[in-house]
Amino acid sequence: MILAVCMNPAIDLTYSVGSLRPGTTHAVTRVHRRAGGKAVNTARVLAQLGEPVTLCGFAGGNHGIRLRDGLNDTGVTDALSTIANETRQSVAVVDAGEATVFNEPGPTVSAGEWASLLAAVDDRIDGCAAIVMSGSVPPGAPSDAYAQLVGLAQRHDVPSVVDASGEQLRSALAAGPTVVAPNREELAQALGLPVGDSRELVSATAELSRRAGAAAIVSAGRDGLVAVAGEHCWVARPPRLVAGNPTGAGDALTAGIVRGVAQRAAWPLVLADALALAVAAVAVPIAGHVDLDLYRELLEHSVLEEIY
């Protein structure tokens, strides 16, 4: 079992419009609605891969009920904690080629609700092969929310994968995660280091790994990923680029990482697998799903280079 923690899930609305023109009124031609949030997407990809996965996090109000409903036929086990305030919405406006996203702030959670989430994770973590936590935290959650969850995982001897940003990422580094997996921009922002060229990116990833005492895997979109684990560094590039929707590709990458960590797989295998999942997610218009045939094809052609 893998435990996924999504502290700030959302009802994701995708609005199809002819052409987005600021300052005008648009008739939305198609509305697609689904349960969303980074760790929700990751949990769904894990379920699609046949991995048993349980989702912890916050759900409140009508949107919270809808969030739970949205998990029904995904294979993800619902262990969400009910809160008083309502789960947020997120709106992605999609026109010819690109997505413009509006993320509502999350519902404010109380200290008691935060304690309930910790208790829910504590109840379920024993015997889990790994825990993955990702995405923003709602107002009211402690500034060291990620650090607390990582500490809990460590006390239970369960490996943890963290995809966070800003202060949450910085405080998590000291708590002893197994893998930290931000994207390039989050890495630059958290450490205040340049990541513009591949040399800088490798160097900053190594610094992140050093500070966390953990493996660091940094996604760089079309450039693939950079990973540093102990004395080793790899750069992995997608075997080919795929047209589609990049939203959720990072969450599929995280799914590959946590699955590899759960299986205690060797790093090169983990990285190749995660990158193939990320590219196979781009091919599917809906975040939180991968094209399994494309995934298997890409897996055989991944380009992994050991830098040192």
Add this chain to the structure above:
Amino acid sequence: MILAVCMNPAIDLTYSVGSLRPGTTHAVTRVHRRAGGKAVNTARVLAQLGEPVTLCGFAGGNHGIRLRDGLNDTGVTDALSTIANETRQSVAVVDAGEATVFNEPGPTVSAGEWASLLAAVDDRIDGCAAIVMSGSVPPGAPSDAYAQLVGLAQRHDVPSVVDASGEQLRSALAAGPTVVAPNREELAQALGLPVGDSRELVSATAELSRRAGAAAIVSAGRDGLVAVAGEHCWVARPPRLVAGNPTGAGDALTAGIVRGVAQRAAWPLVLADALALAVAAVAVPIAGHVDLDLYRELLEHSVLEEIY
């Protein structure tokens, strides 16, 4: 009592963002949620003016419950008909100066649900001083929905005010409305006539009045309005322009028109009143409300010109 009919109401979400940049992700800093839809806004302005007003229309699902909740403290009497599908949402993204609006399509209504709405209006229309109907119609409503409602009003000898567009407006013209009140763009689109300069606008408004056998009042934003009733034509200009949110100004104008019609007031008084309400609505950030002090001030300084 004034009856307001909103066939395609919405939960209106207003998202405040720093700056709207297509193709990027935005953190929404503030979410404002309220019951919306053109006739809902009009009903709310009428209630603010102390007019007894009842709202008919469709409400379904969680958003429908929220729509009804949103009427609770407005003074508008809820006579909405419950439908199986869910009431839509509308999202207005507001940055420094302008609003970018995304309107979901409405919930599909069945023939039985349409009949229920007609019955609800039929039950309440006797003794009403006027009926006002405005806005889009949801999928499944008949293409002559407005014409059916206007016909019903006529059979009960209740004056009707119609703010519609396209085929719905065209079919309503033949059904004998008392006032048709589209905006300039809707007028141009419905009749296929030019409305670019004020001479063309006056001429097209006269043609609309002739075809409807009714008064025609056409709003033209900052240029004020043009009205043709019988042998008379007026142009009214706002005494001064007000900075703010123009969303809902047309619905406040409609509120002034239907109130004037209900009171059997003389046209020049109706027009001056309606225009003052429209400008006083711009001063309030939330659609469906007017600045009553500003309204009273503007009313004394309206500029009304009789063209013929």
